[in-house]
Amino acid sequence: MLPENEQDRLEAVRRYDVLDTPPDGSFDRITALAARLFDVPISIVSIVDTDRIWFKSRYGIDTQEIGRDRGLCASAVCQRDAWVVTDARVDPRTIDNPLVAGELGLRFYLGIPLTTSDGFNLGTLNVIDVEPREVSDEEVETLEDLAAIIVRELELRLATRIAFEERRRRAVEMNDDVVQGLALAQLALETGREDAAREAIADTLAAAQAIVTGLLEETGAYGELRSGDLVRNEPATLTA
């Protein structure tokens, strides 16, 4: 069973860059909390990859990943809402599953898809029991709230990474347009080419102004300069 948008979904999994990352307190706290709230032995934050289900956080189980064909999370990411199995040994969807028939003896599974802001299910937050049990709407809501916290955390990390990449891109741009321009001007002066130096300085000044304008425009209303915003913390240091 594959979600309709599987290729795009896998791209989203790559974009969030969470597979094979080290254990992480923020997620481990949530699985521990979920297991305690539901009074179950196991809770997992899973990410569904091409052919495996990798566990970002696992409470009560040592396994780090399982084959996608075996995992219930692979079914759960095809859903928009909670995926519930109250007794896996009698449920036709899970009766043949090795996690149910095998050593683990899974009976109860409640998985909430981890749905990104752009609508892709990366994996699940789930709780698992070895006894059959029922689940109330309120309990489903509780796990949904915890899943939303996980997604929010993933979104924040992605946004932070994008911001760092953007900063790096700007550093490269400043190097290209400003540092190189001034280096050229300096070399021109050293080699006695004043005209070339003057031209390089004029070009560099224009490039630097364009960068400043671009930065301010991108920040929208935050970037509008008002009276008092131009008071410097320190006097300009270009005095040498």
Added chain:
Amino acid sequence: MKPIRVLLADDAAAYRALLRMALEEDGRFAVVGEAGDGVEAVKLSDAEQPDVLLLDLAMPVMDGLQAIPEVRSRSPETKIVVLSGFSRNHLSDEAQSIGASAYLEKGTAVETIAETLVELGTD
């Protein structure tokens, strides 16, 4: 004394022209070619086997860090001197770990650049 054969690689043509002029006026160097990107730098290194390659890092098509190992394998005798706008503390270790012999920041005096080329090019 035989002139030191130098290849210049920098995407800014004006910068290359000034460097060429400065080095040729110095008298100790022969500029054997100019490359505007990393791929050209590799090709010209292969063809010219220069004593020294003066290499910019931020360039189109292939950047300087990508070019270093390629130049090393095609022209193993060529010493690579990086001349970059990025400060040493960011890229110097990486550049030297993959085969550059020296790292100079743009803005370094032409005299210092020339001394570095002499030191490495006459080994």
